[in-house]
Amino acid sequence: MSKHQVEQLIENKIRLVNANIDRKIVEGRPYLAEARRHKFLLRELRRIKGRQRSFFQSLSFLGFF
Secondary structure, three states, X not given: OOHHXXXXXXXXXXXXXHHHHHXXXXXOOOOHXXXXXXXXXXXXXXXXXXXXXXXXXXXXXXXXX
């Protein structure tokens, strides 16, 4: 499985977990297990994608002066 496919798979799982969390919030039920799963999936996605810097982080602060 390629890196891109793994990223897509994790992103899809995150969407499903988010939908479950939203449903449980509307129903007034606890969602602690889903929140933990969401946090784990986000951590894995960041690990796989690597540390990507935003545009502003890549600019040197002193470059503006």
